[in-house]
Amino acid sequence: MAQQDGTTGSERIVGLSKSEAVDRVVAADDARDPDTVRAVLDHVTEDGTVTADGVDSAVTDTSMILSTAETRVELASIDLDDAREAAGDDAAVGAVRSRLDVFESQVANATEQVESLGEELQELSDWRDDPRSVYDIVLGLREVASESQALTAHADDIQLDIEKFERWLSNHDVRVRGLDGDVAALEQSLDGLADRVEAVADAEESEDDADAAEGADDERAAEWYNAALRARVSDLLVEDVRAELADLRELAPESVAENDGLGDAAANLDELDARVQRLRGRLGDLARPSWTDEYGARIESFEATLAAFEPPVSWGAVQAELEDARVGDDG
Known part of the structure; x- marks a missing residue:
């Protein structure tokens, strides 16, 4: 007992x-x-x-x-x-x-x-x-x-x-404000991406002016690669916010059909989309053959992974994929 x-x-x-x-x-x-x-x-x-x-x-x-x-x-x-x-x-x-x-x-x-x-x-x-x-x-x-x-x-x-x-x-204005917040967050994210792209460009100019330390090219390549991944994520961000915009227009009451308050967000999204493409082009111009040889296949694989995500996107899952794909300390 x-x-x-x-x-x-x-x-x-x-x-x-x-x-x-x-x-x-x-x-x-x-x-x-x-x-x-x-x-x-x-x-x-x-x-x-x-x-x-x-x-x-x-x-x-x-x-x-x-x-x-x-x-x-x-x-x-x-x-x-x-x-x-x-x-x-x-x-x-x-x-x-x-x-x-x-x-x-x-x-x-x-x-x-x-x-x-x-x-x-x-x-x-x-x-x-x-x-x-x-x-x-x-x-x-x-x-x-x-x-x-x-x-x-x-x-x-x-x-x-x-x-x-x-x-x-229940409130169209609340939905519009939420979308405006999403657009503002997207713009802030692109500001961060632009800083990363310019950091790669500045490093390239610095290496042109002086002999690069051993291993510096590997570091620049990793920075370029991580920025390229984030640029692909930015594409998906734009797509996701566009889908949200379309859904909000579908939800908009008939009383605001002609003036739904979403026009500014739509115009801003067009500008941000164009900005993403410019940043991707800039990264393409900065790429060295050795970088694309090392990371090109991994970028293509990441693009294929992102292609499986459709709006509305699970951003926790996307962030996990980004963390898994990136290299080095990209915090």
Whole structure:
């Protein structure tokens, strides 16, 4: 029969003073940090002694924390249902569908996580019959509590994002401002790309004026290659924002059909598209045969990878592909 604290032998600590319990837990595994052990056991210590009631209280406290997370995830799920209903037929429009897809994935993941935490807590709740040490039980309870609190905050963020989406969905002006922000961000991104291109050009001029140090050409080649990758990503950015523009025009109410407020964004996109092409041309002019020999096939492979992305683009996935393809420190 299991003993009162769910363990036998060297890690049986219920009934010990906290100091004695810390010593016993550390003695059982010298990799454990005494200060960490002491902080964990604080949660199950009453009047200086580790008690079974303290462990039971920790289970109850953790259950309450998890219950809050469960409620918030359920509320996020309800809000998502409301958002789907509000979208109606507009859910078929790419800009709407992609946003709903993100929320559905987030809510599904949060639901799966809260269910997993519930299963883990159920196992920990039966601590008297659990072969694990009381210390490991309490440590597990603290982990469940911490993950539950993080999940609560995440579910709250999902709800806030869904509320923002519903405002975006119901208000054309909000959508226009959002697109203007996307265009401004694209322009800023191209400013950064232009700086990279000019850095390659400046390095070329410097090498023409003096003997280049050994390995300098390799460094310039890598900078040129990384800039070429970012230029391809910029092409995709323009394509994605154009698709968003088209979707917003489809969503625009008939009352603003003749003056939808999207004309400036469309004109700016044309200018930014032309700027991307100029930057790509500049990179082409700067390329040395040795650079294209070394990196040409990799650029073509990256272009093929990007071709698989269609608006609305998953930019997290694109960023991951860029990180995987680039060379050196291109932060």
